[in-house]
Amino acid sequence: MKKALDKNYLLVSLVSFSFLVFEFLLSKELMFLYGMEVSFWVIPLIMGGFSLGSAMIKVKPLNKISLEEFILSYVIITVFSLLLLVKLPIYEFHKSYFYNVFKLMLILIWPFITLGLYFGRVYSEDKNLGKVFLYNGLGLTLGALYCGKIYKFLGWPGGIFFIVFLLLIFLVLFDRRRWVFYISGVLFLMLVYKLDLLKTNLSYKFGFSFFAKDGEIIITRYSELVRTDVVKVGKIYRIFNDGGSPTRIVRISHPSKLYEIDKNELQEIPFCFGEFPRVLIIGSGGGNDVYLCLMAGAENIKAIELNPVIIQLMKNEFRDYSGNIYFHPKVEIINKEGRDYIRQTKEKFDLILLKGTDTNTSFSSFYPFTLEAYLYTKEALKQYWDILSDNGCLVIMRSIPISGSGEKRGFLQMLQLYMSAKSLNLKDNCIIMKRNVATEDNLELIRYTFFLFKNKMEGEFNVNDEILYLPERVFKIEEMRDEYLKRYNVNLLRDDCPAVYNFEKWQKKLPYILKLICIVVFPAIILLILGKVNFRKVVFYLSLGIGYIALELNLMGKLLLFLGHPVYSLQIILSSFLLFGGCGGYWALHHKINLKKYIFLLVFFNILSIFTCNWLYTINIPSQILKNILVFSLIAPLGFFSVVPFSQSLSKEEKRYIMYALDGMGTVVGTILIGFIQTYLGFSSGFIFIGFIYFLAILVV
Structure with a gap:
């Protein structure tokens, strides 16, 4: 037995x-x-x-x-x-x-x-x-x-x-x-x-329809984060992350001709404004930005790339094709998340370049923001500013297909950056430009470029560039800002709410959210009627389910930036929460407990999480192991106490299967609601929402 x-x-x-x-x-x-x-x-x-x-x-x-x-x-x-x-x-x-x-x-x-x-x-x-x-x-x-x-x-x-x-x-x-x-x-x-x-x-697969039409996938590899495909289109090779965010692999037939270039042709990077010997590239991808900076005379290039598969491809299969660009003596390739590197580096850079640093993917289906979301927040802009040299420049560039809503999305992204610069009193140091471009394989794009200069700007603009914003003059971004703010959600991006691509007003999304919730709540009503379940029990178990999943997902999002890599957020936070949750469920059935007392403890630790998470961002821990241990330990009591009430209550029920079903429905509703709150209000508001849900459980226990 x-x-x-x-x-x-x-x-x-x-x-x-x-x-x-x-x-x-x-x-x-x-x-x-x-x-x-x-x-x-x-x-x-x-x-x-x-x-x-x-x-x-x-x-x-x-x-x-x-x-x-x-x-x-x-x-x-x-x-x-x-x-x-x-x-x-x-x-x-x-x-x-x-x-x-x-x-x-x-x-x-x-x-x-x-x-x-x-x-x-x-x-x-x-x-x-x-x-x-x-x-x-x-x-x-x-x-x-x-x-x-x-x-x-x-x-x-x-x-x-x-x-x-x-x-x-x-x-x-x-x-x-x-x-x-x-x-x-x-x-x-x-x-x-x-x-x-x-x-x-x-x-x-619609993600290939624009950048890889009639293309052929020749290599498919996986990392712990994304699927990476190399697609051959004619004579061009493009790298895709999860079927989107293409980066073209640079082709250098004659590496000896690396520096033969007219700087006046490099309007997409700001070398027309001066010399930038020390360069930081965030999202080096297929090596195009590295190549451009080398041609323009950069002496020391730090290239940050989050996807390890891209680095392997550039150093192996496409080493000769790219002219050994990732092995160039002036280039250092670093496999790291951009903000994590910036927070730890003590170097100063003359140029920080983010050129199409997009992934359009996430480490989990339960996380509503892309992997690169934290690169465009107000706090990120402040960190870029701090590591720029006295004559340094930050360049953020977005290239978007002309078809569809590309032009609108590009303008809104520039507007978000402008709002961040304005909130930091740096708007007089920025320039925003727009330009229609065609790639070598005849793709038509709109290129928006955001410049942030540490000192006074000197130089001439290319006649092909349409200026959207220039200090001391009124251009389109000022004229159109109020109109766009009425029609779209253009919130100031913060680390607490990095909804970088969410431009839809919450009023438009709310009906869709309610439809999804109704799909889940309808079976709960049927259970209430057919199972003859007390209404207070329905509210109690739904509240426990909503609170549990919302707390788990909110912690994953809030601590992602501190841990420095999306993989750690998934592994460390989720494993700690689930492991100690299982231990809490086991412990609760071997001890007599007061349900209200332990739910109050859960509310207390949840509210404490707001201050704890914010405190973590004020300290600098260079060791990844120590950061992992610290987060694992801090999450342990939350995981433990989050399951204790459910385990204790479920053991006393005659119809456990119905209560288990109600708790499961709560997790679905909680996932939808916490994603909505994180997107429009932020993680701190998410913790407040969780506290309210658990307080509701206390009222009906």
Whole structure:
């Protein structure tokens, strides 16, 4: 009997591990196929399948299916759902955004419903609930620690096959009564893998439609952050991050001719205003900016690149093609996040260059901001200013396709930078220009350039550039600012709210948010009626679910900049929160506790997080290990106390599966609401919202 129980708990850990890895891999594939925003809304909705599955465990004939059969069903349903995702033209651009998100949800929700059936059965029937919480927490923690590494080494769909094979092999070893079915499942997966059926059909990938039309993917590699593709278009090679943010690989046929150039042609960088021997490039990509700076006479170039795969490509496969640009004696390539490097460096630079530093992707589907969001905030502008030399210059350039809303988006981004400069009393030191350009492969772009000079500007402007702002003169950015502020959301970007690409007014997005919440709340109302659940219990468990996921996601966003790398935010914060959450769930079932007291403690630690997180940004810790340990320790009590009330309450319920379903619905609603609050109000407001939600739980306990 003990051996059987140990097997069941081990299976709980393995299923939890596979779930978190599956959610991460699926979110990255959705980002690649349809963009970050679609992934952000689809993933929380399909996770609502957990709640639906848990609520249906008493429905015939589902109540007669064994736990092992649920897992086998999960494997098969997962593969079929993903086949539909990568092979069918699901996203229809002529339809509404809400329609497409709902359509994706209907296709991808079934694996999560199956997992909900499994966990609903486990949480409602297992007598040792504390062990379930503990093993569940351990599995989720391992998933948080290794999901990035699985993505890096196995990619898509290799990572998917890895986690489902693990589950099937476990079933073959420990449930030999149904070994024929499990072996059949293994053979089915081997057939799908051999035929490469889960390979993405790029004819439905809209991210390549402009920059890589008629192109051919020749290299695909993965890091812990993004999928990186090299696409050949004619004689040009472009690198894509998660299917977007292209960077052209520089081609240098004769490295000996590196410095033969007329500086008057380099209007996209400010060498017409003077000499800049010491240069910092944030987002070196395919080496074009490095090449331009070398041609203009730079003597010392620090090139920051976040994506390690791009560095490997430039140093290996494209070393000769790029003329060894990444090995040039005047160039130092640094694999780091830009703000993290700036905070730690003691050097001064004559030029800081951010030229199209975009990723258009995120480290998680639950994080509503792009990886580069912190590079354009008010605090970032102040840090750039501090490390500029006396005659230094900051250049931020955005090149956007002319088609669609490109011109509007580019202007709004420049307006945000202008507002930051104005708030720092630096607007008299900046120039903003616009220019229509054509690339060598005939792509038409609009190029917006933001200059920030440390001292008085001297030089002439190119006649092809339209000046949007110049000190002491009124140009378009001043004339159009009030009009744009009425029509669009153009908030001052702060580290506490780095919504760099969010220009939609909250009034326009709110109806869409409410529609999504209604999709989730409607099943809760059905449960309330059919399950005859007390209204106070519905509010209590929904509040716990909302507060738990909102706290987790808010911490991930708030501490990302301090940790210095998105991977650490995912691994350190999430693993600490989940590990100590599992421990809290186990501990609560072995001690008598006062629910109100522990929820009050949770509210206290949550509000304390506002001051703690802000304090962390005032200290400089050069050691990454020490930063990781510090954050891991600070998050531990929050993770611990966040699960204690739920664990203690659930153990006393007769209909655990319904309460578990309500908590799951709360996590979906919490994900949507905290993303909305982070985008329009910021992380500090997110902590206040979380405190209010937990206070609501205290009122109905």
